[in-house]
Amino acid sequence: MVKNNHGSLREKIRFYLIDCNSVPGKLIDIFIMLLNLMICAILVIDTYNISDATRVFFWNLEVVIVFFLIIEYFARLYGARNKLKHIFNIYSVIDLISILPTVLMFIPAFSLNIGVIKILRVFRVLRVFRFLRFTADQHFFFGSITLHLLKVLRLLMTLLIIFFVSSGFFWFSEHSVNPNVENFGDAFYFSVIALTTVGFGDITPLSEGGQWVTVLMILSGIILIPWQVAQVVKEWMYVSNKKDIVCPECGLKYHDKDASHCKTCGHVIYQVHNGD
Numbered sequence: 001m002v003k004n005n006h007g008s009l010r011e012k013i014r015f016y017l018i019d020c021n022s023v024p025g026k027l028i029d030i031f032i033m034l035l036n037l038m039i040c041a042i043l044v045i046d047t048y049n050i051s052d053a054t055r056v057f058f059w060n061l062e063v064v065i066v067f068f069l070i071i072e073y074f075a076r077l078y079g080a081r082n083k084l085k086h087i088f089n090i091y092s093v094i095d096l097i098s099i100l101p102t103v104l105m106f107i108p109a110f111s112l113n114i115g116v117i118k119i120l121r122v123f124r125v126l127r128v129f130r131f132l133r134f135t136a137d138q139h140f141f142f143g144s145i146t147l148h149l150l151k152v153l154r155l156l157m158t159l160l161i162i163f164f165v166s167s168g169f170f171w172f173s174e175h176s177v178n179p180n181v182e183n184f185g186d187a188f189y190f191s192v193i194a195l196t197t198v199g200f201g202d203i204t205p206l207s208e209g210g211q212w213v214t215v216l217m218i219l220s221g222i223i224l225i226p227w228q229v230a231q232v233v234k235e236w237m238y239v240s241n242k243k244d245i246v247c248p249e250c251g252l253k254y255h256d257k258d259a260s261h262c263k264t265c266g267h268v269i270y271q272v273h274n275g276d
């Protein structure tokens with residue numbers, strides 16, 4: 001059982017939020033993931049024809065969620081061992097991008113400009129990148145997963161992110177000029193059809209922005225998806241040529257099929273005896 005023997009606030013934050021392997025730390029991870037799901041759901045719902053009262057309710061809910069995300073961001077910054085390195089870490093940059101659109105809405109210089117408001121609101125779609133934090137390592141909530149399963153998860157996450165981000169930007173570019181794109185669902189449908197190169201032709205981009213979003217979406221799919229697939233195939237080929245044996249001395253998993261000693265520490269891991 002993991003025990004926290006550190007007394008300072010910074011060390012407690014680092015233990016539960018950054019280097020978390022404890023049950024409370026995992027529960028915090030789950031809570032943050034649920035907040036991410038809710039805020040992405042709010043973005044999708046906001047594109048549909050809902051009443052003003054419902055829209056206000058979801059806006060207030062978004063503000064509350066972002067408040068918790070702001071606390072998380074500064075808590076991670078406070079608990080970081082190297083603050084400058086933490087600020088420019090890719091996950092920290094994504095965290096900052098996820099909270100800025102809502103925060104800037106409260107600044108008069110931004111909130112009084114309708115054009116800026118529309119841009120800020122569409123950039124909320126980038127919040128989906130926060131889910132990458134949960135695939136950073138093999139320690140997955142209350143257990144761990146194999147490396148090749150983690151890479152499969154990253155592949156699925158890459159697909160989801162490409163579809164989600166493309167749909168958000170495509171809706172922003174097209175919904176005011178394209179009668180076939182009325183909500184996020186229409187944009188998501190187009191993204192799937194375009195990225196899979198099916199091309200039914202029932203929805204086509206009419207604006208220059210929509211055309212550029214389509215081009216970038218297809219290019220990102222061509223580049224990122226094969227790369228992730230190659231990583232998965234490479235891992236499966238590596239595992240298929242190894243023995244699933246864990247070294248009791250150093251913990252190294254997967255060894256050559258003809259190996260009798262660990263290649264890292266030299267400990268005996270497999271011994272063939274006569275008659276076996």
